[in-house]
Amino acid sequence: MYSKQEAAxxxxxxxxxxxxxxxxKWLLYDTKIKDVTFKFYIDNKKAQVLLDIEPKEEEKRKIYFEKIESLKSILLExxxxExxxxxNFYLENGKVISRIWIEKLEVSLNNKNNWGEIFAFFNATMAQFExxxxxYEEYIKDLETNT
Structure with a gap:
């Protein structure tokens, strides 16, 4: 177990x-859609590349998720x-967001031997997500176009 300082x-x-x-430079928070962000996540069990959809207005969250979901077969194929x-993804603080993600299990931030594998996963996965x-950016952004 590491101290907070060592972990940081x-x-x-x-x-x-x-x-x-x-x-x-990764796209990440620069999607030009408020509260729609790409993120990297790593802990001691897994690595993830995330697309979080978290507008405060429930209706906007629903629309953005449904637009991307309407492209699901394209994204997957x-x-x-994966x-x-x-x-409806529940964050630890209880907030509900929509999330689309890809994960790599059995890797750890604390194991430097995993880092190359994690870096390659992050790079390849985020590049494909971007x-x-x-x-499909114009379609996703356009709230007037229905799914």
Missing amino acids: LIKKEFWTAFATVYPR EYLP AIFER LFFYE
Whole structure:
């Protein structure tokens, strides 16, 4: 078990190493859709690439999720066959969001031997997620176009 300071240092070292190996600007929070963000996540059991849909207005969250869900077969067949869709995903704080994600199990932030595998997973998965998003961005953003 690591102290909070040691854990923070490992996390900082991890992200610095990732940025060194894959020095590019990721889309992440710059989707141009308020409260629709791409994220990387890592802990001691898994790595995930996430698309979180979390507008405060329930109706907007529903519309954005349904738009992406309407493209599900394309996302699964052409980009990310292991993507998981969850309309109502409950965060630890109880907040409900919609989430689409891909995960790699049995890897750990604390095991530096896993880092190369995690970095490759993050890079390949986020790149595919971004390609999908850029291809269908106008449709996803347009709240006037129904699914």
